[in-house]
Amino acid sequence: MNTSKNRLYKHQDLVIRIFLVLFCTAIIVYFFPKSDRFKYDYAQGEPWEYETLYSPFRFAIMKDEEELAQERLEVIEQTPRHFYSIDIDQNELLENYDQSLKAGLADSIYDKYNRKIKSSVKEFLSNTYRQGYLEDVQDLKDIHPIVLKTGDDELQQLTYGDLITPKELNQQFVDLFADFPKEFNGVLTRRLKALIEPNIFYDQPITDLNIESELEKILPTRGLIAQNARIIAQGEIVEGDKLQILNTLNSTYESQTWSDSQYNWKLLGYVILVGMALTMLMLFIKKYRTEVYLSNKKLLFIYFNICLFAILTAAVVKLDAVFVYIVPVCMLPLIVKAFFDARLGLFSHVIIIFILSFVIPSSAEYLFLQIMAGIVTILSGKEIYKRANLFVTVGKIVLVYFISYFAFYAVYQGGITGWEWDRLLYFTLCGLAMLFVWPLIYVFEKIFNLVSDVSLLELSDTNSKLLKELSNKAPGTFHHSLNVANIAETIANEVGANAMLVRVGALYHDVGKMANPTYFTENQGNGINPHDDLDPEESAQIIIDHVIHGVEIAKKYNLPDRIIDFIRTHHGDSLVYYFYKRELDENPELDESLFRYPGPRPYSLETAILMISDSVEAASKSLKSPSSVAIDKLVENIITTQMNNGQFLNADITLKQIEAVKTIIKKKLASMYHLRIEYPE
Known part of the structure; x- marks a missing residue:
């Protein structure tokens, strides 16, 4: 037992480094997208440049987001709103109104018109509460269907226009007292308006539940594509139903083609490839950067940055692979160079690009663009503590992205018409994101207690x-x-x-x-x-x-x-x-x-x-x-x-x-x- 402990203690540094490689491998593979990539790259409005594609299996066509949004809107607009009614004591309301008039009118006027007023108001209250008075106005059309729950739990199918709203009630007040003298017409209206209460109320919880229930009934698919059915032929334009069918096939490819056994083999392959890449980095550091290899803190710093940018890129790929070029991967060689040297920075950059190419569509294009950009970063990243030099470096990186993308597009499409201008915006955003290398280096200095060349040159x-x-x-x-x-x-x-x-x-x-x-x-x-x-x-x-x-x-x-x-x-x-x-x-x-x-x-x-x-x-x-x-x-x-x-x-x-x-x-x-x-x- 003591011999085993002594042997472990003697090789503890080696154990720590092996554990570091294994841990980083596990973290990176864990965050990798596990779905299978569709092996075809396509874009809306462009011709299908591959062979005629046939359906590899039977699948339902997924509705696009615009179509689903329109269906949801229609369901929300057409679903009946729920209201409920309460009983109002009309006799008590009429008595209160009579007392209010008696206090507000002269006795001669009250005695003369009291009976007629009382009769008119009683009939008015009866008609109003029978039809239903809603004070809380809803943004609905008059023809919108509603469901009214009465006091005896009966449900009535009505339209929103069947209810009386405050605007309509005001007009009815005018009609009600039109035959009375104008000098006290306003008193009659104000006194009644102050006493009348709504008997219809909007039932928000029941309405929301009803709408949610109806929304759940919306099917995300429409139609079926049979196995071996032709999806798109070479030269056809990717648009309309063909585009939606391709998107559906792309999103459902994993669930239809990968069994549990195949998935496990794929996971094992990821572990081997990522582990090999990280091991090569460790061996490089051991052979050519011994002082870094002997420092656990420095090794942790390098592998932490590898994991950081790998996880960030994998997260963007999961979100939408089109945004992958926004991730400032070229920030990694700048950071490593600031704390160590250019050679280690470039080697680290090549390793992470190899790792990321496993999960990124158009990996050949990504590999070339990022390695070229990394080389430019190392070659032009001198005296990064000077602001002008960093801006120049960022400008060169963005220019390399532009030129490389232009060349790839010309190769794939045989021209430059119709290319994706959004991609140029992503390259620009990536360059702007690299300007955060200054605060990031500062943060790393505090966390890992390292001193970068940037700080040393300033000091x-x-x-x-x-x-x-x-x-x-x-x-x-x-x-x-x-x-x-x-x-x-x-x-x-x-x-x-x-x-x-x-x-x-x-x-x-x-x-x-x-x-x-x-x-x-x-x-x-x-x-x-x-x-x-x-x-x-x-x-x-x-x-x-x-x-x-x-x-x-x-x-x-x-x-x-x-x-x-x-x-x-x-x-x-x-x-x-x-x-x-x-x-x-x-x-x-x-x-x-x-x-x-x-x-x-x-x-x-x-x-x-x-x-x-x-x-x-x-x-x-x-x-x-x-x-x-x-x-x-x-x-x-x-x-x-x-x-x-x-x-x-x-x-x-x-x-x-x-x-x-x-x-x-x-x-x-x-x-x-x-x-x-x-x-x-």
């Missing part, structure tokens, strides 16, 4: 706000940082490290000295040293604090964590030896932790390079006679001391690389001091 600008502040407050430190950056970048290029990352880390590694610039010798231009007035412990603490201040300033200016790592580690946990030695001479039992940097030690090749470059460049300023012998001795002593103190134990740097660093840094310092290296005979 390397010495006109940035923080570096300008450093040059103003601590000009000597700024000049020192530039020298360290040049040395470290040269070393990184030679030993295979990330040169841009090292350079940016070097530029910002001493920003903490801005807090107390005059306490560092490179900024003491007037010959006054403030440390002369301090004891060694206080001086050491000020020197040590520049690391802490640097981290605080870096966070304040939102520098990436990978750059802050250079600030934390560029002195490791080494001693501030000068002040420690001074204090040690007076106090032999001195606690050396008071004179030691907080660390941590460098834990990457890049941070180790910076520590060496920083220490050697700073120490070289103390050489009174910077000869080649003196430089050799200085470099050897500093790097050997750092090695003996264990500063590189956590860093991914080999002894061979350290020897290479020594050689490079000696040459670099010699060139800075205008010396000629003395080579052995």
